[in-house]
Amino acid sequence: MAKEIERRFHLKNEQWRDLVQGEWLKQGYLSVEPARTVRVRVKGDQAWLTLKSHISAVSRHEFEYPIPLADAETILAAMCPMLVEKKRYRIQLGPHLWEIDEFFGQNEGLLLAEVELSDEAEAYTAPAWLGEEVTHDPRYTNSYLSQHPWPNWGRDDVR
Numbered sequence: 001m002a003k004e005i006e007r008r009f010h011l012k013n014e015q016w017r018d019l020v021q022g023e024w025l026k027q028g029y030l031s032v033e034p035a036r037t038v039r040v041r042v043k044g045d046q047a048w049l050t051l052k053s054h055i056s057a058v059s060r061h062e063f064e065y066p067i068p069l070a071d072a073e074t075i076l077a078a079m080c081p082m083l084v085e086k087k088r089y090r091i092q093l094g095p096h097l098w099e100i101d102e103f104f105g106q107n108e109g110l111l112l113a114e115v116e117l118s119d120e121a122e123a124y125t126a127p128a129w130l131g132e133e134v135t136h137d138p139r140y141t142n143s144y145l146s147q148h149p150w151p152n153w154g155r156d157d158v159r
Helices: 015-019 069-079
Strands: 003-011 022-032 036-043 046-054 059-067 084-093 096-104 111-116 130-133
Touching: 015 084, 022 069, 036 069, 046 069, 059 069
Parallel strands: none
Antiparallel strands: 003 059, 003 111, 003 130, 022 036, 022 084, 036 046, 046 059, 084 096, 096 111
């Protein structure tokens, strides 16, 4: 069974920018529930359908399947009222791959870093640019951001 274990953080500075180049992603959600999500993602000329289910704040079951790009584009246009658009940067630091997402569109200005782990208790070295951990705040999931854009949090009653 596929399992995703990750921790999510704000960034306190942009020292990481000189280390990497990013790639554009867009994704939409067909189902957004606390216990499960169904996502369509496009990266370049590739597309995937992803199913996730809740295990804990840090862990989820995750199943990802490639789908035709034309199908993904149609699904995003016809079935996903709001897209999550971001540029993803990958930085390998020791044994861990850090992914930094810079959000655009409805979530313009939000920057988040994630690290995937093999175990919930796995130790990792925090880079100097890492800020506050937000793993346990469900507002920072992409599925939540697809329905409640980050810039509106001060105006909306989202908690």
